[in-house]
């Protein structure tokens with residue numbers, strides 16, 4: 001008797017009261033709708049612009065014969081690193097061409113390039129401002145830390161909200177996700193210019209701009225190039241995930257493979273290798289460029 | 302060209318605003334820098350220093366690590382801003398300059414050689430050397446020419462297009478020196494430029510500096526912690542300890558009148574006769590006649606100073622000879638030109654006393670001292686040398 005009473009009471013506790021059932025979803029959705037409607041002029045324009053740029057870039061790249069890429073990558077690898085690197089990287093391009101994923105790889109590549117360029121345009125000034133002004137650093141640092149802990153998928157949501165499904169959303173989420181290392185390494189490069197070198201610049205009467213352009217940035221180039229490298233790697237990993245906001249490319253192949261269970265493993269591997277090879281090629285080449293900027297003792301050139 | 306440098310009651314204090322303020326109050330008191338630091342948290346690196354550096358002088362500041370030498374020299378291009386006092390270069394007070402004036406001063410009138418070279422490692426030798434002119438908007442043709450000239454002066458021709466990382470330490474410091482010479486500064490600051498070099502190279506660089514200095518007309522302030530280096534180079538030397546000046550004077554004065562036991566200890570290892578140079582004990586001639594001067598004026602000047610002769614130079618101070626009082630008295634000519642006795646016994650001012658001594662002993666009277674271009678720089682008195690070598 002007593003027991004049934006108690007369990008009845010317990011049940012009433014477990015139940016979530018009606019007044020707490022709030023329809024967050026509808027509220028947010030309403031906000032997003034309002035936002036999209038209000039700022040449609042701006043974001044619509046951005047969306048169209050980005051879509052056009054990406055579309056045209058892709059057309060251009062696809063107009064270039066595959067073997068030209070093989071030759072270019074081979075030459076770059078050879079000049080920047082060594083002959084072996086050139087040959088290996090060239091063979092990777094041959095693999096991609098032969099895997100019938102050429103078009104997918106190119107669309108992925110386009111988003112990566114586009115995002116990295118935008119990252120560079122935003123990240124370089126931000127990194128510089130951060131190194132010059134304490135308050136900027138105080139604001140940016142926690143944001144950068146937070147960005148590194150957020151799950152990747154989170155980046156898709158604001159992109160979706162602002163731009164809707166499609167390649168612009170993929171580019172935006174990729175850009176945001178890949179931005180932090182470039183800011184960080186620009187900041188690091190500039191703040192670690194040897195004091196004496198900076199003082200020499202000042203002592204000869206440089207203006208602050210001259211000091212930045214002729215002393216600090218050139219001294220930080222190696223670090224900045226490493227930042228570009230890391231940003232590129234992050235961009236590649238993000239583009240795959242960006243398939244979820246309705247963008248094709250290699251990610252589409254990989255998701256397709258996952259969805260078909262065991263029968264998709266072969267397809268998954270083929271697309272996976274193409275993605276990894278794309279990453280390796282870009283990594284080696286950018287690193288090769290970064291080494292050109294190493295003027296420390298024992299460094300090249 | 303060269304300008305005198307005057308430092309009046311200058312102090313450099315490191316710390317935050319409140320700490321500095323508290324420490325400045327204590328500067329004139331009895332507390333040691335250490336006690337001031339314990340009390341206020343601020344570091345007193347330079348304390349109430351006064352220096353009068355003459356134009357064209359090679360002035361050496363010497364002292365142990367941490368004694369405040371760098372902090373002091375860096376007030377001369379305002380890499381450190383002194384907390385008190387005044388700093389004059391020529392007749393301009395650096396502390397009253399606007400940002401723009403300061404930039405102009407740094408570009409045209411002063412330059413610095415750094416201990417660890419501070420080269421722009423991303424630039425070739427010549428692009429390092431041209432940097433001070435490049436930022437002034439000088440035409441490419443001109444800055445290239447002047448950079449090449451500076452590179453030639455320090456003996457680095459042929460290395461213009463190498464990167465600093467490909468050079469040895471001594472060569473890198475030559476680049477640093479060339480870079481400091483391209484803007485043709487009136488005041489050259491050298492903060493332990495040779496401390497990072499091995500002894501042989503250091504000696505070589507010292508000799509080169511002496512030679513270079515001889516051909517240039519500029520005030521040089523040189524910092525070292527090596528007493529031998531200080532005496533080899535310095536016209537005058539200032540010894541620093543715990544942020545203060547212990548003694549300032551010509552090299553021989555340190556031997557003759559050490560201000561304290563600290564000074565005595567500091568110079569204990571220095572071999573005086575190997576180190577004293579003619580220039581450090583020579584005197585200024587009481588009067589110098591110029592070629593073309595009238596006999597009457599010269600006679601008057603010589604009589605007034607109770608001299609028995611006077612040296613004669615041309616208008617560029619190049620040494621020509623001497624004219625005696627008797628000659629002047631007997632002369633009927635208008636100018637002194639025909640009276641000049643050409644005297645080929647001159648002493649080079651950078652010679653060490655030991656090298657000059659035989660000549661002087663033979664002459665048995667004062668000898669004229671000239672620089673590398675034959676300009677009259679001073680007179681070496683027999684008695685002074687005997688005194689200096691005596692102990």
Ligand SMILES: Nc1ncnc2c1ncn2[C@@H]1O[C@H](COP(=O)(O)OP(=O)(O)OP(=O)(O)O)[C@@H](O)[C@H]1O
Pocket residue numbers: 315316344345346364365366367368369370371372373526
């Ligand atoms: N930027 C700075 N901030 C705080 N303290 C400083 C700074 N620069 C120098 N000091 C302090 O000032 C004092 C004098 O330093 P300074 O570098 O002038 O000495 P120094 O004679 O040049 O020594 P060294 O021979 O080692 O170069 C030292 O106690 C040093 O710790």
Ligand SMILES: [Mg+2]
Pocket residue numbers: 370371372492493
């Ligand atoms: Mg120092």
